Amino acid sequence: MADLPKADELFKSINYTPPSTGWMDTPVDTSPGNWCYPAKAEKLEYLGFPNPREWNPADVDWKLPENWQDIVHEGFKERLDKYRSLKVFMDICVRCGACADKCHFFIGSGDPKNMPVLRAELMRSVYRKDFTMAGKILSTLTGSRVMTEDVLKEWFIYFYQCTECRRCSLFCPYGIDTAEVTMMARELLHLCGVNINWILEPVSNCNRTGNHLGIQPHAFKDIVDFMVDDIEEITGKRINVPINEKGHEVIFITPSGDVFADPGIYTFMGYLMLFDHIGLDYTLSTYASEGGNFGLFTSADMMKKLNAKMYAEAERLGAKWILGGECGHMWRVINQYMDTMNGPANFLEVPKSPITGTVFENARQTKMVHITEFTADLMKHNKLKLDPSRNDHIITTFHDSCNPARAMGLLDEPRYVIKNVVKNFHEMPEQTIREQTFCCAGGSGLNTDEIMEIRMRGGLPRGNALKTVQDENGVNMLSCICAIDRATLIPLANYWAPGVDVCGVHELVGNALIMDGEKERETDLRMEPLPGKEG
Amino acid sequence: MNALYSLVLVFALVLIALFGVGSAHMAGLFGTMLPYVAVAVFLAGFASRIIGWAKSPVPFSIPTTGGQQKSLDFIKHDRFDNPVTPGQTFIRMILEVCCFRTLFRNTSVELKDGRVSYASSKWLWLFSLLFHYSFLLIVIRHMRLFFEPVPACIGFVEFLDGIMQIGVPRLYMSDLLILTGLGFLLGRRLKDPKVRYISLVTDYFPLLLIIGIALSGIYMRYFAHVDIIAIKKLTMGLVTFSPVIPAGISVVFYIHLFLVCVLLVYFPFSKLMHAGGVFLSPTRNMPNDTRIKHHENPWNDPNIKPHSYADYEDDFREPMIEAGLPVEKES
Ligand code: SF4
Ligand code: SF4
Numbered sequence: 001m002a003d004l005p006k007a008d009e010l011f012k013s014i015n016y017t018p019p020s021t022g023w024m025d026t027p028v029d030t031s032p033g034n035w036c037y038p039a040k041a042e043k044l045e046y047l048g049f050p051n052p053r054e055w056n057p058a059d060v061d062w063k064l065p066e067n068w069q070d071i072v073h074e075g076f077k078e079r080l081d082k083y084r085s086l087k088v089f090m091d092i093c094v095r096c097g098a099c100a101d102k103c104h105f106f107i108g109s110g111d112p113k114n115m116p117v118l119r120a121e122l123m124r125s126v127y128r129k130d131f132t133m134a135g136k137i138l139s140t141l142t143g144s145r146v147m148t149e150d151v152l153k154e155w156f157i158y159f160y161q162c163t164e165c166r167r168c169s170l171f172c173p174y175g176i177d178t179a180e181v182t183m184m185a186r187e188l189l190h191l192c193g194v195n196i197n198w199i200l201e202p203v204s205n206c207n208r209t210g211n212h213l214g215i216q217p218h219a220f221k222d223i224v225d226f227m228v229d230d231i232e233e234i235t236g237k238r239i240n241v242p243i244n245e246k247g248h249e250v251i252f253i254t255p256s257g258d259v260f261a262d263p264g265i266y267t268f269m270g271y272l273m274l275f276d277h278i279g280l281d282y283t284l285s286t287y288a289s290e291g292g293n294f295g296l297f298t299s300a301d302m303m304k305k306l307n308a309k310m311y312a313e314a315e316r317l318g319a320k321w322i323l324g325g326e327c328g329h330m331w332r333v334i335n336q337y338m339d340t341m342n343g344p345a346n347f348l349e350v351p352k353s354p355i356t357g358t359v360f361e362n363a364r365q366t367k368m369v370h371i372t373e374f375t376a377d378l379m380k381h382n383k384l385k386l387d388p389s390r391n392d393h394i395i396t397t398f399h400d401s402c403n404p405a406r407a408m409g410l411l412d413e414p415r416y417v418i419k420n421v422v423k424n425f426h427e428m429p430e431q432t433i434r435e436q437t438f439c440c441a442g443g444s445g446l447n448t449d450e451i452m453e454i455r456m457r458g459g460l461p462r463g464n465a466l467k468t469v470q471d472e473n474g475v476n477m478l479s480c481i482c483a484i485d486r487a488t489l490i491p492l493a494n495y496w497a498p499g500v501d502v503c504g505v506h507e508l509v510g511n512a513l514i515m516d517g518e519k520e521r522e523t524d525l526r527m528e529p530l531p532g533k534e535g
Numbered sequence: 536m537n538a539l540y541s542l543v544l545v546f547a548l549v550l551i552a553l554f555g556v557g558s559a560h561m562a563g564l565f566g567t568m569l570p571y572v573a574v575a576v577f578l579a580g581f582a583s584r585i586i587g588w589a590k591s592p593v594p595f596s597i598p599t600t601g602g603q604q605k606s607l608d609f610i611k612h613d614r615f616d617n618p619v620t621p622g623q624t625f626i627r628m629i630l631e632v633c634c635f636r637t638l639f640r641n642t643s644v645e646l647k648d649g650r651v652s653y654a655s656s657k658w659l660w661l662f663s664l665l666f667h668y669s670f671l672l673i674v675i676r677h678m679r680l681f682f683e684p685v686p687a688c689i690g691f692v693e694f695l696d697g698i699m700q701i702g703v704p705r706l707y708m709s710d711l712l713i714l715t716g717l718g719f720l721l722g723r724r725l726k727d728p729k730v731r732y733i734s735l736v737t738d739y740f741p742l743l744l745i746i747g748i749a750l751s752g753i754y755m756r757y758f759a760h761v762d763i764i765a766i767k768k769l770t771m772g773l774v775t776f777s778p779v780i781p782a783g784i785s786v787v788f789y790i791h792l793f794l795v796c797v798l799l800v801y802f803p804f805s806k807l808m809h810a811g812g813v814f815l816s817p818t819r820n821m822p823n824d825t826r827i828k829h830h831e832n833p834w835n836d837p838n839i840k841p842h843s844y845a846d847y848e849d850d851f852r853e854p855m856i857e858a859g860l861p862v863e864k865e866s
Contacts, residue, residue, distance in 0.1 A: 014646060018732040082834055084591040085817045091588070092812030095738050095825040096661060097730040098637075101644040107651060109652075112732050121733065134737075134804055141540065143735035171598040173637045174809055175818035177599060207842045208850070217851045218858035232597045244860050286860065287847050299841055300594075308841035316844055336597050340830045362606045362619075372605050380609055407597070409604030409617040409823060415609065431642055431653035435601045435616070 004402070004452055007495055010108075011460070016101075018112045024145055026113075028154040030057050036160055036448050039200035044193065046204050051193025057156065062149070068192045073130055075191045079184050080131065086184050089176045090127045093117060093198040099168040099178070104438050105161050105381035108457030113158050116168035116178035122154055123185050156194050159185040161454060163443035164297070165402035166221055170435055174398070182444075187299045195298070199445035200487040202294040206306050211256030211290035217244075220286045223259055227269050234527065236519030239276040242283040246317045249354060250282040253310055254325025254371075255292040257483030258504070264486045266525040267326060267504025270513075274375065274506065277515050278355050278383060282323065288313035291330035292483060296444040298336075307333055310368075311345045326504050328401035328443065328482030331370060335408040336370040339366045347423070356381040370404075372481060372505060379420045385514040388421050390521065393531045394477045394508070395424040397469045399462065399489065400437035401482035414481050414505050421512035426473040432465035442488030455488070456495050463496020470497045476504050538725060541739035545747050545794075552793035557786045563672050565789045566769055567778035572794035581811060594646060594832040596825045599818040617823050624822045635660055635667075659723070666716025669709040670745075671754075672696055676707070680770040701759075710753050717746050718856025741807055744798055751791040761785045 005013070019026055035057045044052035055063045065071065082088050082131040099116040101107060106114040113119060121143070128135030128144030135144035145151065164179035189195060202212035209216055215223070226240050232238045242248060254271065258264035275282055293302035314322050324334060339345070348367035351360040358377045360369045378384050398418060404410040411434050418425055432438050441458025442448075456463075469475040478489055478500050486502055493500040511524045522533045555561045602613025618624040618812035630636040642653045646814065663820045676691045697705040721742050724734050755761045765781040766788060772779040802808070848855065848862055855862050 008649065011646070011649060016646075016729065016730055023732065081591055082594060084588055084593045084815065085597065087591050088588050088815050088817070089811050091584075092806065092809040092816075094732070094806050094809050095733045095735065096659065096663075097727065097733060098641050100729045100733070102642075107644055112729065113730065115733065117733055141736045143737065155804075166599055169818055170601060171637060171641060172633060173631070174658055174813050175599055175637075175816040177597065177818045180597065180818075210847065216854065217860055218854040221858045244855075246861070264778060286855075287844050301836065304836075304839050305841055308839070334826070336825055337595055339825060340595055340832050341835060344829050360606075361827070362604065363826045365828055368826070376610070377607055380607070384612075385729075395710035406599055406601075409602055409613065410606075411603045412610045413606060461651055468650070480541050494641070 014110045016110045036196035039195045039197045043200040075188045083299045102171045104461045105458045108460035120181045163439045165439035166406045169212035198448040199297045210287045213256045213260045217286035221357045232354040248283040251319040252323045253291045255327040255483035256290045266507040270506030270510025273510045291327045293333045308342045315347050320349040328403040332403035332407040376413045376416045386512045390511045391422045396477040396479045397475045399480040405437050421508045426469045428465040438462040440488040442486045447488045459492035467497040537736045537738045545642045545743045552790040556789040567795045570730045573799040577799040592833045596821045598823045619824045661718035662716045669713035672709040695789045748794045755787050
């Protein structure tokens with residue numbers, strides 16, 4: 001991170017004029033800082049991924065398997081037969097460029113290979129050569145090229161500069177989803193043993209310990225106990241948190257980032273306080289202690305394997321339905337993949353709020369409700385005692401996480417919750433919120449420090465929008481509903497809008513919640529004095 | 536460079552027709568054989584492409600949502616950007632296909648005063664709409680060459696198109712509009728550095744080809760004043776499968792026809808297939824209802840199981856007991 005340029009220098013370095021050489025003739029830059037560290041061999045071995053080895057992307061020799069070209073070709077063919085999306089997206093792009101300036105990585109870098117259309121062309125060019133007649137005969141004229149080692153390297157660099165945020169898809173007249181193309185390209189790279197550790201290590205942890213941080217069950221319990229202590233200190237109330245207990249109505253699953261890291265833990269405390277307040281009959285699980293699914297960034301099979309834990313555990317514990325925490329990728333998987341891959345979960349019941357009696361018809365099949373849907377419903381029915389003035393020191397805005405926003409349309413529920421607990425709320429500029437939201441630039445497994453400059457560049461659109469409301473409205477808090485955001489937006493805000501902090505929505509709920517029998521609060525969940533209560 | 540290649544290519548095609556008919560006297564080939572072949576290739580190619588796509592399953596339902604989901608009663612659902620029923624999805628598709636709704640939303644990015652700014656950018660929307668609808672009008676107008684008597688609806692379209700009553704023969708608005716649309720699309724491709732950078736020969740070629748077709752058509756109608764009765768004899772001969780080559784048809788017509796044939800043959804093998812593909816795009820043509828209804832993945836592998844709870848407990852039983860967590864099996 002040492003050589004990260006200053007924010008204004010970085011801004012000035014952005015240039016949208018493409019290089020004079022054509023993109024096929026512009027060599028890929030594999031110098032350090034352009035890539036995430038490769039996966040450790042032992043992680044690949046544990047997960048049974050092919051070609052585990054020590055290698056370095058800065059070297060010329062990537063130690064690929066002998067027949068890697070055949071592997072890619074066969075893998076490509078298989079995926080064309082399995083996914084209509086891939087086939088159609090390879091064929092119908094008209095290169096209109098409507099998507100070109102929609103990607104945060106392009107906006108922040110000006111590198112034309114970060115234009116979604118060109119990112120996908122990296123793969124389409126090979127597709128044309130291998131799978132279309134015209135491409136076979138008329139190579140250069142049709143923009144096709146042979147899969148060489150350099151092309152593979154280019155794939156590695158640029159498909160790991162895509163956070164699979166799908167913003168490009170929103171603007172493409174044919175709905176071409178470059179995130180889908182990226183997912184396929186990464187699957188093909190995996191087949192050759194080309195992958196990154198920041199994805200594979202979490203995947204292997206999730207598999208074994210149940211969560212991506214590798215928190216073991218007893219440690220998980222310790223952490224929860226700490227939080228219970230903190231809640232007692234703040235509210236004077238000791239609450240009980242069931243873990244791995246059978247026979248409760250609801251099982252609550254959230255990303256493990258909420259359990260482990262600041263500021264997620266405050267959000268987690270907010271959940272626990274809320275559940276106690278409404279007397280929810282629930283349990284946590286250590287076995288299914290991860291909502292976020294890093295499998296999404298490796299392969300459909302791995303995504304399925306990791307996700308299956310949620311239903312398996314709900315069944316084992318005899319819960320009736322599942323309540324899910326604030327997490328971006330988790331909800332993309334739950335909304336678009338879970339029931340298809342892991343269901344139908346007929347051992348569960350259609351979720352019904354035990355407090356308000358609301359039946360969540362929109363979760364009839366997955367049996368899984370998002371916590372902001374659940375809390376919004378509680379608020380609408382006046383089931384919560386709230387004192388929003390406890391959040392008066394907070395002037396907040398809201399960051400829509402890409403995945404829930406563009407794969408689900410979860411836009412108004414979190415806003416409804418926030419507006420009930422915070423008086424000072426301001427939206428960021430229109431083109432940067434709701435379905436048009438900009439990525440935190442650390443999604444899809446890229447929230448790692450070795451590519452900090454790339455992340456800060458990709459974070460420009462979000463950071464810039466944040467700076468706007470900071471300047472105009474004095475915003476000092478960026479709330480969000482994603483655990484990855486809670487990790488990645490902190491350096492981003494520090495860089496582009498210093499002075500803005502990051503929180504989860506249920507942290508704000510926890511602050512405002514008046515629990516039965518609590519003492520007068522003097523601090524917020526961060527143990528910072530409430531306004532008027534200082535010293 | 537790519538634009539130049541394409542221009543040369545289109546010129547070569549014009550020359551082929553020019554010499555083929557003008558000097559080599561192969562009007563029969565250009566007037567009857569090629570059109571048949573072209574139409575056959577177009578139909579078969581189009582169908583086979585669609586079938587090819589349709590053969591691959593849609594394992595997951597992956598719509599891109601553009602608005603609020605359907606959830607609680609008091610939260611307003613955005614029905615057409617985040618559809619949950621087939622009807623809503625249908626309307627989303629109609630808006631997309633007929634109004635290019637996504638392009639309507641297009642914005643462009645600029646770096647100004649230390650900020651990223653986003654401006655609405657509807658030119659691409661406007662001119663592609665212009666181009667596509669004029670094309671449609673022109674195709675409908677041309678149908679008059681294939682019917683005897685000419686159905687009233689075609690006559691009506693023609694009437695509308697020429698409603699401005701300018702000149703003799705009457706000026707069709709669509710002729711001007713299609714050139715405007717095409718001109719913009721080509722100009723944008725050449726001028727916008729980003730778009731020029733991604734443009735391939737296969738992007739310029741169809742544009743220039745269609746421009747060639749439009750120009751030759753316009754030339755025929757307004758300047759060369761070709762013998763339309765003779766042409767109709769030829770086209771009617773084609774559709775009734777009794778081809779004739781009437782005398783006195785200008786060579787421009789054969790150039791026009793040849794370019795159209797090339798377009799038809801080229802169509803199914805190119806990006807022009809977006810015309811069919813747009814209907815098959817899973818991010819747009821599916822409802823966002825996977826939490827509500829089961830969606831089947833035909834290749835979902837039932838053998839993929841999670842790391843089991845039993846194995847997990849075996850790994851951590853001792854510390855779990857020590858921490859007071861419930862276990863299935865006491866060690
Ligand atoms: S918007 Fe769609 S069609 Fe246009 S260049 Fe991008 S991916 Fe291709
Ligand atoms: S999915 Fe997001 S990161 Fe990837 S190309 Fe599209 S806009 Fe860029």
